[in-house]
Amino acid sequence: MTVIGTPGPVSLDLDGRTALVTGAASGIGRACALRLAAAGATVRAVDRDADGLAALVADHPDGGRGGIEPRSLDLTDLDAAERAAAGADLLVNNAGLQLVRPLEEFPPEVFHQVLTVMLEAPFRLLRGALPHMYAQGWGRVVNISSVHGLRASPYKSAYVAAKHGLEGLSKTAALEGARHGVTSNCVNPGYVRTPLVERQLADQAAAHGIPEERVLTDLLLADSALKRLLEPEEVAEAVAYLCTPQASFMTGASLVLDGGWSAH
Numbered sequence: 001m002t003v004i005g006t007p008g009p010v011s012l013d014l015d016g017r018t019a020l021v022t023g024a025a026s027g028i029g030r031a032c033a034l035r036l037a038a039a040g041a042t043v044r045a046v047d048r049d050a051d052g053l054a055a056l057v058a059d060h061p062d063g064g065r066g067g068i069e070p071r072s073l074d075l076t077d078l079d080a081a082e083r084a085a086a087g088a089d090l091l092v093n094n095a096g097l098q099l100v101r102p103l104e105e106f107p108p109e110v111f112h113q114v115l116t117v118m119l120e121a122p123f124r125l126l127r128g129a130l131p132h133m134y135a136q137g138w139g140r141v142v143n144i145s146s147v148h149g150l151r152a153s154p155y156k157s158a159y160v161a162a163k164h165g166l167e168g169l170s171k172t173a174a175l176e177g178a179r180h181g182v183t184s185n186c187v188n189p190g191y192v193r194t195p196l197v198e199r200q201l202a203d204q205a206a207a208h209g210i211p212e213e214r215v216l217t218d219l220l221l222a223d224s225a226l227k228r229l230l231e232p233e234e235v236a237e238a239v240a241y242l243c244t245p246q247a248s249f250m251t252g253a254s255l256v257l258d259g260g261w262s263a264h
């Protein structure tokens with residue numbers, strides 16, 4: 001659905017800056033990588049999906065501002081993740097995965113994987129990135145959390161736990177980073193039109209015993225005041241805003257983009 005009256009992009013100049021975006025091969029991370037490159041940044045695009053990264057590089061406009069440097073990396077390799085973050089001026093912790101399953105059936109190895117990719121890797125990326133940010137007295141950390149960083153839903157134990165943990169990590173980074181010119185914030189989207197949500201439709205239909213075509217209206221958007229999915233580009237615009245000088249007093253915050261879902 002088009003957003004009527006969508007304004008243009010926020011004004012952002014990242015010439016000479018390096019941004020690391022995780023999960024950049026798809027969905028929100030891809031939109032963030034393209035948006036930060038359009039602002040002039042050199043984007044280290046990290047993902048385990050090498051084909052998706054190649055497609056991202058191909059879609060970055062020739063002769064456009066900034067650049068995309070693909071880094072094929074599985075974030076469960078935590079030492080490699082920490083090394084990859086060295087020298088980044090901006091860090092967007094975005095990579096994620098979801099499994100919808102009741103607690104008593106939730107595979108422990110998947111719980112461990114979700115917590116590793118969505119909480120421990122962001123910690124290790126922060127460890128890798130902060131020394132350079134502190135040394136230059138400027139840095140921006142944006143953590144792609146979720147409404148599930150603030151509220152729970154049934155059958156999403158690992159995801160909800162990881163996102164609640166990410167909220168705490170982000171606030172701690174905000175407190176420690178403040179005197180070094182580093183801000184840390186979360187962006188909290190409701191449901192976004194990405195492969196992660198498309199993959200959920202079948203799972204949710206099975207878990208709730210309803211046809212797939214009713215999952216969106218009856219389940220995902222049931223509590224949303226605005227009855228549409230959010231677009232990845234809208235999330236990327238919120239990330240861009242958090243990197244502007246106008247947002248320099250904003251830290252330790254959670255910027256909710258959920259169409260009113262959590263207003264209940």
Ligand SMILES: NC(=O)c1ccc[n+]([C@@H]2O[C@H](COP(=O)([O-])OP(=O)(O)OC[C@H]3O[C@@H](n4cnc5c(N)ncnc54)[C@H](O)[C@@H]3O)[C@@H](O)[C@H]2O)c1
Nearest residue numbers: 023026027028047048074075094095096146191192194196
């Ligand atoms: N889609 C939504 O509705 C929604 C809503 C709120 C928050 N989010 C959050 O936004 C972020 C991005 O989600 P998306 O919807 O764009 O998902 P997506 O599935 O489209 O993209 C996720 C990317 O993360 C990468 N990834 C996963 N595990 C990885 C690993 N071990 N190492 C390296 N890369 C890995 C995948 O390869 C993929 O490219 C996630 O953190 C998600 O929780 C999404």
